[in-house]
Amino acid sequence: MKANQILPKFQEDTTFETKSNFTFEATRFENGQKFHCEASNEVTVETKDQPMHAKMELEIWYPPIVRVEPKNITVVEGAKVLLKCVYESNPSSLNSVIWYRNGERVPVHNTSHYEGGTTDQHSLIILNANGDDMGNYTCLLGNAVGNGTSEDSIDVNILFKPQVRLTMSSPSPILETEHKNVTLTCEVVSGNPPILDEVIWFLDGEVLKHLPECNDTEGEENLCNEVDPSMLLLQDTTKSFHGNYSCKGKNYAGWGNVSAKTELVVNYPPGPAKLTYSPWRVVKGKSLVLSCSIKERGRPEAHRFRWTRGGRLVSDIVSQNWTIDPVTLDHRTNFSCWGINAGGGGEPAYTSIDVLAPPSFKYAMNHYSGALYKSQNISLSCTVECAPLCSVQWLKDGQVIDPDKTDRYYVIERKIEPQVNRNDFEATESTLHWNMSAWPSAALDRAADTASYTCRSSRNLAGAAVNSTTKFAVEYEPENITVTPKVVQVTENEIPAKVVCSARGFPMPSYSWRREHPSKALSKEHGNHSLTLSSSNTLLLGPAQRRDAGNYVCEAYNRHGSVNTTVFLDVMFIPECGIKQTEMDGFQVLVCTAHANPAAVSFSWKLKNDNDSLTDEKIWQQGIHSYLRLSSSVEVYRTYLCYANNTVGMSRPCERDVMEGGDDIPFPLAPDLCLNQGPIKGIPEHVAGIFNIVSTEHLITISLEQKLPLIRPSAPQTRECEEFVNET
Known part of the structure; x- marks a missing residue:
């Protein structure tokens, strides 16, 4: 506060006016206070008059000074809550009232939930309180001067029923085979207090457990207090624990609602399998259907299966039915199957399948069989596959051969073991042997011993009997070979007639033709002509040359031997001649020699000069030679001509020049x-x-x-x- 005095001011009436100011900061505490002011001077002091005085009551306006009460309030959800807002202010009339919860304005205009909070009723009433109403409340009041807010707050605690959710320690699904422990927790999502005093557990809507389980038994109170009802342990979880779990909790405010259902999925393997197959008689080459059935399909339901064959997993078959077509020897083994799902595999079923094989020939006989009449090792063989094994009979021309009743035959049988890699079942190999020592002359008759032989099996459980028949013939090497004609005559450069070669033999002989050379040296020199000329029984040659003359060999052969004969090709040609001069008995003689086929020739002589003629020359013939004795009386140069003639024709003339006196034209000796x-x-x-x-x-x-x-x-x-x- 501060007081000061202003100097007196002289007035017209000869008096002085004096002012004194008292300055201070007004607060609400000075409101209503009375202030007293006295004035005196020397006159009043001397006269001892009372000082002049004046009084004033002070009115101070200030904003509301607010407080709220009570400091704390706790109610159960649904109750009515009164929050008081007390104030002092000048002026006392309010122009605004605002309530805040946790710093946020309370929507007091929602009259269904609030009353008051206005200038007419500045206290706040919460109707049907719930958990959302919890918090710290403050009040702001305003008047013409300004606003005032409560420095303290009201802590409103609403006790409300718990809202819960159920959680699991292990996420679904879980496997029964793992024997897990699963803890269920009933978590408080909202509720006050957030601690559950009791929890009821439900499985598929039915009460499973009410915790804690206290029967007011003396001595169990402390034990009950130690139990947390919000947790439920499912120990060694099995398929019986599968289902929808829910819970509801209770606190001081009461029981809350039941939580949403949470499914605990417990997967478990399917039950034991049952393995069947059809048809009940399994036959090679046919189809087989294996069926794996399970009554308890497990969870999730099993729609896949595992199969083994012979102890080995068949990875590509996962269906309930397995169709095998065709059945092979590899399927004669043990089979097993079991269902599988996400929970694992079930108990397998086993079966053993015996595959049968109907009689069939693994090795049948050829349609034709034969043996050399004098062979000492003759047999026929067949191999019959069948399971169970079959017996084998032999028949000759439809009549059963009984080795016990004849010594001409004996039979040897051998069992052949199955071969899986070739899909060959067990088989019987039967061999019929000829006992040649019991046959006349230890040889077969070409006609009488030709017959049909049949290998016949017995039937078995899988099928009917089978048989294989062969036509057996007595064979012999080629014989009685002939050629027609034996000699072929042909004129040079003409085509000779065909030659046919024939022979007896069985199997039917094959034929080949070749040129026969008179000596090895000549054969070597004409090696190309030694090649096979024909592979049939007919020899066909082209235009013949004289060098083609000679023997041609026909050879008939089969697997038992060969035989051959020859045909002679006679190539006829006109004579060719040559003249030489020699001395005989002191005379000069010209010798004309002919080369011809046929060799029977005749000769004629003449002079080349048509003006000359033979005179006293003597001419005679010996075989292929014609002789002309020269005349000593001839003293001129002459040219002698010689002609040779046979049935084919006449030769070209051959010449000889003779000089005077019968001398030849001289040349050095070659x-x-x-x-x-x-x-x-x-x-x-x-x-x-x-x-x-x-x-x-x-x-x-x-x-x-x-x-x-x-x-x-x-x-x-x-x-x-x-x-x-x-x-x-």
Whole structure:
């Protein structure tokens, strides 16, 4: 506070006016206080008059000073709660009332839940209190001066029934086979107090447990206090624990609602399996259906199955039924099956299947069988697959062969074990043997012993009997071979007649034709002509050359042997001649020699010069030679011509030049190796000819017109002849 005085102010009436100010900060505490002011001067002091005075009562406006009460309030949900807001203010009339809960404005306009909280009734009444009304409440009041808020608050505690949810320690599904312990917890989602005093547990809507289980038995009170009713232990969970669990809890406010249902899924394997199959008689090559059934399908329901065959898992079969088509030997074994689901596998079922095989030939006989008539080792064999094993009989021409009643045959049987990798079941191999020592002459008769033999099985549980028949024939090597015709005559360059070769034998003989050469050397030289000419019984040749003449061999053969014969090809050709000069009995003689087929030839002589004629020349013939004795009276140059003729025709003339006195045209002596040779390399084509032998030791005559197809010398000889010709 502060007081000050203002200097006196002189007035017109000769008095002074004096003012004194008292300054202070007004608060609500000064409201209604009375202030007294006295004024005196020297006059009043001297006269001892009472000082002048004045009084004033002070009115101070201030905003509301607010407090709330009670400090704490606890009620049960549904009760009515009165929250008081007390204040002092100047002016006392309010123009606003606001309630706050936890700092947020309370919607007092919701008259269904609140009363008051207005300028007319600034206290707040909560109707039908619930958990949402819990919190710290403050009150704000306003008047014309301003607003005032309570510094303290009301702690409102609403006790309400618990809302719970159920949780599980292990998430669903769980496996029965794991024998788990599962703890169920009834958690308070909302409720005051949040601690449950009692809990009722439900399974599928039925009361399962009411905790704590206290029967007011003396001494159990402390034990009950230690039990937490919000937890329920399911020990060693089995399929019986499967279901929908729920709970409801109780606190001081009472029992809450039942929680939503939570499913505990306990998966467990399916029950024991039952294994059946059809048909009851399982046969190789047929179909088989295996069925695996289970009464208790488990949880979840089993729709898949496991199968084993022979102890090995069959991974690609998961259905209830397994169709096997076709059945093989590999299915003659143990089978098992069981159901499976998410809970595991059930107890398996087992069965053993015996697969039967109807009689069938693993190795049947050929339609034809044969043996050499004199063979000492003859047998027929068949192998019959059948399970159970079959017996085998042998029949000859439909009649059963009983080895106990005849010594001509005996039978040997052998059991063949099954082979899984080839799907071959057990089989009987039966072999019928001929006891040749019991046959006449230890040989078979070609006609009488040809017969039909049958291998016949017995029937078994899987099927009917089977049989295999073979036509057995007595075989023998080829014989009685003939060719028609035996000799074939053909003129050179013409096609010879066909030759047919035939022989007896069984199996029917096969044939081949080849050229026969008179010597190994000649055969080697003409190796290409030794090749097979025909693989049939007929020999067909092309236009014949004289070199083709000779024997041709026909060979008939089968698996038991061979036989052969020959046909002669006679190639006929017109004569070819050559003239040589020799001395006989002191006379010069021309010798005309013919080469021809047929060799029977006739000769004729003439002079080349038509103006000349034979005079006293003597001519005679011996075989293929014609002789002409030269006349000593002839003293001129002459050319003699010789003609040879046979049934084929006449030869071209061969010539001989004779000089005066009967002398030949002289040439140096040629080596012997050059005689009777064909055309030699180096001789001009227009003079190509054949060397002809002359009896003189110093001269050789060359016939320039005659060409004889004679055999050539070897290469070294040819070179020597060529050198000689070139020199001459």
